[in-house]
Amino acid sequence: MDISFQEVQLSSLTPPQLKMLHDQLDQEIEVLTSSMQSLKGAQNQFNESKQSLKTICPKNVGKDILVPLTGSLYVPGQLADADSVLVDIGTGYYAEKTLTDADEFFKRKIDYLKQQMDKLQPAVQQKFQSRQVVYEMLQAKVMAHAKQQSKK
Amino acid sequence: MANVNKQVKLELQKELDEFQKAQKDIQKCVETRQKLEAQLTENKVVKEELEILEEGANIYKLTGPVLVKQDLSEAKSTVSKRIEYISAEVKRQETSIADLEKEQEKHREKLGKLQSQMSPPAVKA
DSSP states (O other), X not given: OHHHHHHHHHHTSOHHHHHHHHHHHHHHHHHHHHXXXXXXXXXXXXXXXXXXXXXXXXXXXTXXXXXXXXXXXXXXXXXXXXXXXXXXXXTTEEEEEEHHHHXXXXXXXXXXXXXXXHHHHHHHHHHHHHHHHHHHHXXXXXXHHHHHHHHO | OHHHHHHHHHHHHHHXXXXXXXXXHHHHHHHHHHHHHHHHHHHHHHHHHHHHSOTTOOEEEEETTXXXXXXXXXXXXXXXXXXXXXXXXXXXXXXXXHHHHHHHHXXXXXXXXXXXXHHHHHHHO
16 A cells, blocks of 8 residues: 555656655665664674683683784783673773673673664665665656657 | 846845755754764663662773773763763754754745745846
């Protein structure tokens, strides 16, 4: 019902108007997909942190590790404490958490991001569909126009 | 007649300039509001995390390159205050956006009027 209403309106638009609508949808799609990507990236980071937590366990206390000082400089060290970790909770605050709490923290974040992505996904899909409909209408109009021109 | 037209033209230009200025200001305000809202959500998330922590948990605040230990209650009150401040700031931006939109609408109306005054000679020309 919604779509048929849309089509009735679309067919009354001129090709330049359709083109404008198409470009606008293009922009909206770009914004939405880039948000999706940032969400995905954030989720990946949390996932990595969650995975890294697994290596910090009582079994590994005292083992040699390489601690990154920068991305390309490491110093040797030993794992001294396998009970708690410091977690960045945002705006410059870090909280000391037990391993299980930290694991739950990451799980919570990942789930939250998944929820946000699930909310965004239908909107993206819908925009893609609208763009397709507009594009087809534009094509049809241009073709019709070309035919008329050739008749003359 | 030509003189009147010139005057209308000048006025039209003036109105147009003011209209565009209002438009720019609105855009700026909208951008600021967006940034503030992002900060607000981040702070809300931090507050939620702080609420989950147990009493006496160790909290550190990143100041420059060092982590400084901080009281949980202190951190909570800081974040709450921040949320209060940012919310107020968002409201302030919203009122100024509404005001600017009203102003823009006024300019738009005036522009329309001036344009209708202009159009008859323009058609003749």
